[in-house]
Amino acid sequence: MLEFFTEFPELGRSDLSAFRQGIDEGFRAFSRNYGAALEAFFNPLLKFLVWFEDVLIDAPWPLVILVIAALAWFGSRSWKITAGAIVSLLLIGVFGMWEDTMSTLAMITVATILCIAIGIPIGIFMSRSNRAQSIITPVLDVMQTIPSFVYLIPVVMLLGIGKVPGLIAVCIYAIPPIVRLTNLGIRLVDRDVMEAADSFGASSREKLFGVQIPLALPNIFAGVNQTIMMALSMVVIASMIGVRGLGTQVLRAIGNQYLALGLMNGLAIVALAIIFDRVSQTYGKRLQSYREARHD
Secondary structure: OHHHHHOOOOOOHHHHHHHHHHHHHHHHHHHHHHHHHHHHHHHHHHHHHHHHHHHHHHOOHHHHHHHHHHHHHHHHOOHHHHHHHHHHHHHHHHOOOHHHHHHHHHHHHHHHHHHHHHHHHHHHHHHOOHHHHHHHHHHHHHHHHOOHHHHHHHHHHHHOOOHHHHHHHHHHHHOHHHHHHHHHHHHOOOHHHHHHHHHOOOOHHHHHHHHHHHHHHHHHHHHHHHHHHHHHHHHHHHHHHOOOOHHHHHHHHHHHOOHHHHHHHHHHHHHHHHHHHHHHHHHHHHHHHHHHHHHO
8 A cells, every 4th residue: 555655656667668669650650651742842942941052152252241231231220230240240251160150041041931931820810719829829838848859859750861850840949939929919909909990991801911910010020039049049959960050060069079169150150149139129129119109
Protein backbone atom coordinates (compact mmCIF):
# COMPACT_ATOMS: atom_id res chain seq x y z
CA MET A 1 0.00 0.00 0.00
CA LEU A 2 2.80 2.39 0.89
CA GLU A 3 4.38 1.76 -2.50
CA PHE A 4 1.43 3.54 -4.12
CA PHE A 5 2.46 6.78 -2.35
CA THR A 6 6.19 6.44 -2.85
CA GLU A 7 6.27 5.07 -6.44
CA PHE A 8 4.40 7.04 -9.10
CA PRO A 9 2.09 4.73 -11.10
CA GLU A 10 3.52 4.62 -14.62
CA LEU A 11 3.28 2.52 -17.76
CA GLY A 12 5.50 -0.53 -17.91
CA ARG A 13 8.66 -0.38 -19.97
CA SER A 14 7.23 -2.61 -22.72
CA ASP A 15 3.98 -0.58 -22.94
CA LEU A 16 5.88 2.70 -23.07
CA SER A 17 8.22 1.31 -25.74
CA ALA A 18 5.26 0.09 -27.82
CA PHE A 19 3.61 3.53 -27.49
CA ARG A 20 6.73 5.32 -28.70
CA GLN A 21 7.28 2.85 -31.53
CA GLY A 22 3.66 3.28 -32.63
CA ILE A 23 4.10 7.06 -32.94
CA ASP A 24 7.47 6.71 -34.72
CA GLU A 25 6.23 4.09 -37.16
CA GLY A 26 3.09 6.10 -37.90
CA PHE A 27 5.11 9.21 -38.69
CA ARG A 28 7.61 7.23 -40.80
CA ALA A 29 4.73 5.69 -42.79
CA PHE A 30 3.29 9.18 -43.34
CA SER A 31 6.71 10.38 -44.46
CA ARG A 32 7.16 7.42 -46.89
CA ASN A 33 3.70 7.94 -48.41
CA TYR A 34 3.59 11.71 -48.63
CA GLY A 35 7.23 12.86 -48.39
CA ALA A 36 7.71 13.10 -52.17
CA ALA A 37 4.43 15.00 -52.61
CA LEU A 38 5.43 17.44 -49.86
CA GLU A 39 8.81 18.02 -51.50
CA ALA A 40 7.11 18.72 -54.83
CA PHE A 41 4.71 21.12 -53.08
CA PHE A 42 7.55 23.08 -51.50
CA ASN A 43 9.79 23.02 -54.60
CA PRO A 44 8.62 26.47 -55.90
CA LEU A 45 9.43 27.90 -52.47
CA LEU A 46 12.92 26.40 -52.64
CA LYS A 47 13.49 27.89 -56.11
CA PHE A 48 12.38 31.33 -54.92
CA LEU A 49 14.59 31.16 -51.84
CA VAL A 50 17.64 30.07 -53.86
CA TRP A 51 16.96 32.78 -56.48
CA PHE A 52 16.61 35.52 -53.85
CA GLU A 53 19.75 34.38 -52.05
CA ASP A 54 21.71 34.39 -55.33
CA VAL A 55 20.42 37.88 -56.11
CA LEU A 56 21.63 39.23 -52.76
CA ILE A 57 25.02 37.48 -52.97
CA ASP A 58 25.74 38.25 -56.66
CA ALA A 59 24.52 41.87 -56.61
CA PRO A 60 27.24 44.54 -56.21
CA TRP A 61 27.68 45.19 -52.48
CA PRO A 62 27.33 49.02 -52.77
CA LEU A 63 23.95 48.49 -54.46
CA VAL A 64 22.79 46.13 -51.68
CA ILE A 65 23.85 48.61 -48.99
CA LEU A 66 22.17 51.44 -50.90
CA VAL A 67 18.88 49.50 -51.13
CA ILE A 68 18.95 48.53 -47.43
CA ALA A 69 19.80 52.13 -46.46
CA ALA A 70 16.88 53.38 -48.60
CA LEU A 71 14.52 50.89 -46.92
CA ALA A 72 15.83 51.92 -43.48
CA TRP A 73 15.26 55.60 -44.31
CA PHE A 74 11.79 54.93 -45.74
CA GLY A 75 10.79 53.00 -42.60
CA SER A 76 12.38 55.17 -39.93
CA ARG A 77 12.95 58.64 -41.44
CA SER A 78 15.97 58.73 -39.13
CA TRP A 79 19.51 59.56 -40.27
CA LYS A 80 20.91 57.87 -37.15
CA ILE A 81 19.23 54.52 -37.89
CA THR A 82 20.11 54.74 -41.60
CA ALA A 83 23.74 55.57 -40.84
CA GLY A 84 23.86 52.79 -38.25
CA ALA A 85 22.58 50.29 -40.84
CA ILE A 86 25.22 51.40 -43.38
CA VAL A 87 28.08 51.24 -40.85
CA SER A 88 26.94 47.81 -39.58
CA LEU A 89 26.83 46.36 -43.10
CA LEU A 90 30.24 47.85 -43.96
CA LEU A 91 31.77 46.28 -40.82
CA ILE A 92 30.12 42.93 -41.65
CA GLY A 93 31.70 43.06 -45.11
CA VAL A 94 35.11 44.15 -43.83
CA PHE A 95 35.22 41.20 -41.41
CA GLY A 96 34.45 38.70 -44.20
CA MET A 97 30.85 37.80 -43.29
CA TRP A 98 29.10 39.36 -46.30
CA GLU A 99 27.93 36.16 -48.07
CA ASP A 100 26.75 34.48 -44.86
CA THR A 101 24.89 37.67 -43.90
CA MET A 102 23.19 37.82 -47.31
CA SER A 103 22.16 34.14 -46.97
CA THR A 104 20.72 34.87 -43.52
CA LEU A 105 19.00 38.00 -44.83
CA ALA A 106 17.41 35.99 -47.66
CA MET A 107 16.14 33.35 -45.22
CA ILE A 108 14.73 35.96 -42.80
CA THR A 109 13.08 37.96 -45.59
CA VAL A 110 11.39 34.93 -47.19
CA ALA A 111 10.34 33.56 -43.77
CA THR A 112 8.86 36.94 -42.78
CA ILE A 113 6.95 37.24 -46.07
CA LEU A 114 5.53 33.74 -45.57
CA CYS A 115 4.58 34.44 -41.94
CA ILE A 116 2.81 37.67 -42.95
CA ALA A 117 1.01 35.97 -45.86
CA ILE A 118 -0.22 33.13 -43.65
CA GLY A 119 -0.42 34.78 -40.23
CA ILE A 120 -2.47 37.90 -41.01
CA PRO A 121 -5.39 35.99 -42.64
CA ILE A 122 -5.41 33.58 -39.66
CA GLY A 123 -5.41 36.55 -37.25
CA ILE A 124 -8.30 38.16 -39.15
CA PHE A 125 -10.20 34.86 -39.06
CA MET A 126 -9.62 34.62 -35.29
CA SER A 127 -10.86 38.17 -34.75
CA ARG A 128 -14.14 37.40 -36.51
CA SER A 129 -14.93 34.17 -34.66
CA ASN A 130 -14.71 33.54 -30.92
CA ARG A 131 -14.82 29.79 -31.57
CA ALA A 132 -11.86 30.01 -33.96
CA GLN A 133 -9.99 32.03 -31.33
CA SER A 134 -10.71 29.42 -28.64
CA ILE A 135 -9.34 26.66 -30.92
CA ILE A 136 -6.32 28.45 -32.40
CA THR A 137 -5.07 30.14 -29.20
CA PRO A 138 -4.06 26.85 -27.46
CA VAL A 139 -2.29 25.78 -30.67
CA LEU A 140 -0.31 29.04 -30.64
CA ASP A 141 0.47 28.50 -26.94
CA VAL A 142 1.93 25.08 -27.74
CA MET A 143 3.90 26.46 -30.71
CA GLN A 144 5.45 29.17 -28.52
CA THR A 145 6.34 26.90 -25.61
CA ILE A 146 7.74 23.82 -27.39
CA PRO A 147 11.56 23.95 -27.28
CA SER A 148 12.78 25.19 -30.66
CA PHE A 149 14.97 22.10 -31.21
CA VAL A 150 11.86 19.89 -31.15
CA TYR A 151 10.54 21.58 -34.30
CA LEU A 152 13.48 20.19 -36.23
CA ILE A 153 12.59 16.50 -35.60
CA PRO A 154 9.33 16.14 -37.61
CA VAL A 155 10.57 18.55 -40.29
CA VAL A 156 13.75 16.51 -40.82
CA MET A 157 11.80 13.22 -40.81
CA LEU A 158 9.46 14.57 -43.50
CA LEU A 159 11.77 16.57 -45.75
CA GLY A 160 15.32 15.71 -44.70
CA ILE A 161 17.87 18.49 -44.28
CA GLY A 162 18.31 21.65 -46.35
CA LYS A 163 16.89 25.10 -46.95
CA VAL A 164 13.18 24.25 -47.15
CA PRO A 165 13.03 22.22 -43.90
CA GLY A 166 14.94 25.04 -42.22
CA LEU A 167 12.58 27.65 -43.62
CA ILE A 168 9.53 25.70 -42.43
CA ALA A 169 11.01 25.33 -38.94
CA VAL A 170 11.74 29.08 -38.83
CA CYS A 171 8.19 29.93 -39.97
CA ILE A 172 6.53 27.61 -37.42
CA TYR A 173 8.60 29.18 -34.65
CA ALA A 174 8.08 32.79 -35.77
CA ILE A 175 4.45 32.93 -36.90
CA PRO A 176 2.52 33.05 -33.54
CA PRO A 177 3.18 36.78 -32.76
CA ILE A 178 1.81 38.05 -36.06
CA VAL A 179 -1.32 35.89 -35.63
CA ARG A 180 -1.90 36.97 -32.02
CA LEU A 181 -1.32 40.70 -32.56
CA THR A 182 -3.42 40.86 -35.74
CA ASN A 183 -6.29 39.27 -33.82
CA LEU A 184 -5.74 41.59 -30.84
CA GLY A 185 -5.41 44.74 -32.96
CA ILE A 186 -8.69 44.12 -34.80
CA ARG A 187 -10.54 43.24 -31.59
CA LEU A 188 -9.31 46.48 -29.97
CA VAL A 189 -10.90 48.69 -32.61
CA ASP A 190 -13.33 51.05 -30.87
CA ARG A 191 -16.97 49.86 -30.92
CA ASP A 192 -18.15 53.43 -31.62
CA VAL A 193 -16.07 53.50 -34.79
CA MET A 194 -17.59 50.19 -35.93
CA GLU A 195 -21.10 51.46 -35.16
CA ALA A 196 -20.38 54.57 -37.21
CA ALA A 197 -19.22 52.34 -40.11
CA ASP A 198 -22.45 50.34 -39.76
CA SER A 199 -24.54 53.51 -39.81
CA PHE A 200 -22.93 54.49 -43.13
CA GLY A 201 -23.96 51.11 -44.53
CA ALA A 202 -20.43 49.73 -44.92
CA SER A 203 -20.26 46.07 -45.93
CA SER A 204 -18.28 43.55 -43.92
CA ARG A 205 -15.42 43.72 -46.44
CA GLU A 206 -15.39 47.54 -46.41
CA LYS A 207 -15.33 47.59 -42.60
CA LEU A 208 -12.42 45.14 -42.55
CA PHE A 209 -10.20 46.82 -45.15
CA GLY A 210 -11.37 50.40 -44.66
CA VAL A 211 -11.65 50.59 -40.86
CA GLN A 212 -10.38 47.61 -38.85
CA ILE A 213 -7.08 46.83 -40.58
CA PRO A 214 -5.96 50.50 -40.90
CA LEU A 215 -6.71 51.08 -37.19
CA ALA A 216 -5.02 47.81 -36.21
CA LEU A 217 -1.84 48.53 -38.24
CA PRO A 218 0.31 49.55 -35.22
CA ASN A 219 -0.49 46.21 -33.52
CA ILE A 220 0.02 44.28 -36.74
CA PHE A 221 3.39 45.95 -37.20
CA ALA A 222 4.35 45.07 -33.63
CA GLY A 223 3.56 41.46 -34.58
CA VAL A 224 5.74 41.72 -37.69
CA ASN A 225 8.56 43.09 -35.53
CA GLN A 226 8.35 40.17 -33.09
CA THR A 227 8.11 37.67 -35.94
CA ILE A 228 11.33 39.02 -37.46
CA MET A 229 13.12 38.82 -34.10
CA MET A 230 12.01 35.23 -33.51
CA ALA A 231 13.01 34.25 -37.06
CA LEU A 232 16.47 35.67 -36.46
CA SER A 233 16.89 33.66 -33.27
CA MET A 234 15.62 30.47 -34.95
CA VAL A 235 17.87 30.77 -37.98
CA VAL A 236 20.88 29.88 -35.83
CA ILE A 237 19.21 26.67 -34.64
CA ALA A 238 18.05 25.87 -38.19
CA SER A 239 21.71 25.82 -39.25
CA MET A 240 21.83 22.37 -37.61
CA ILE A 241 19.76 21.01 -40.51
CA GLY A 242 21.73 22.61 -43.31
CA VAL A 243 20.57 26.24 -43.48
CA ARG A 244 23.51 28.30 -44.73
CA GLY A 245 24.32 31.64 -43.18
CA LEU A 246 25.69 33.19 -40.01
CA GLY A 247 24.18 30.37 -37.93
CA THR A 248 26.43 27.85 -39.70
CA GLN A 249 29.52 29.74 -38.56
CA VAL A 250 28.19 30.02 -35.00
CA LEU A 251 27.62 26.24 -35.00
CA ARG A 252 31.14 25.70 -36.37
CA ALA A 253 32.55 27.95 -33.65
CA ILE A 254 30.75 25.97 -30.95
CA GLY A 255 32.01 22.66 -32.33
CA ASN A 256 35.62 23.79 -32.61
CA GLN A 257 35.73 26.27 -29.70
CA TYR A 258 36.52 29.24 -31.99
CA LEU A 259 35.65 32.14 -29.68
CA ALA A 260 36.40 34.95 -32.14
CA LEU A 261 34.46 33.31 -34.99
CA GLY A 262 31.44 32.75 -32.76
CA LEU A 263 31.49 36.29 -31.38
CA MET A 264 31.87 37.94 -34.80
CA ASN A 265 29.03 36.01 -36.40
CA GLY A 266 26.88 36.39 -33.29
CA LEU A 267 27.41 40.16 -33.37
CA ALA A 268 26.52 40.21 -37.08
CA ILE A 269 23.18 38.57 -36.18
CA VAL A 270 22.71 41.15 -33.42
CA ALA A 271 23.40 43.94 -35.93
CA LEU A 272 20.73 42.59 -38.29
CA ALA A 273 18.30 42.24 -35.38
CA ILE A 274 18.89 45.84 -34.27
CA ILE A 275 18.43 47.18 -37.82
CA PHE A 276 15.16 45.27 -38.31
CA ASP A 277 13.95 46.15 -34.80
CA ARG A 278 14.66 49.88 -34.96
CA VAL A 279 13.26 50.34 -38.46
CA SER A 280 10.05 48.37 -37.81
CA GLN A 281 9.51 49.94 -34.37
CA THR A 282 9.98 53.45 -35.71
CA TYR A 283 7.68 52.72 -38.63
CA GLY A 284 5.04 51.40 -36.21
CA LYS A 285 5.31 54.56 -34.06
CA ARG A 286 4.96 56.73 -37.16
CA LEU A 287 1.80 54.84 -38.10
CA GLN A 288 0.46 55.33 -34.57
CA SER A 289 1.22 59.08 -34.62
CA TYR A 290 -0.37 59.42 -38.06
CA ARG A 291 -3.52 57.66 -36.85
CA GLU A 292 -3.75 59.84 -33.72
CA ALA A 293 -3.23 63.00 -35.76
CA ARG A 294 -6.07 62.01 -38.10
CA HIS A 295 -8.39 61.36 -35.14
CA ASP A 296 -7.53 64.77 -33.65
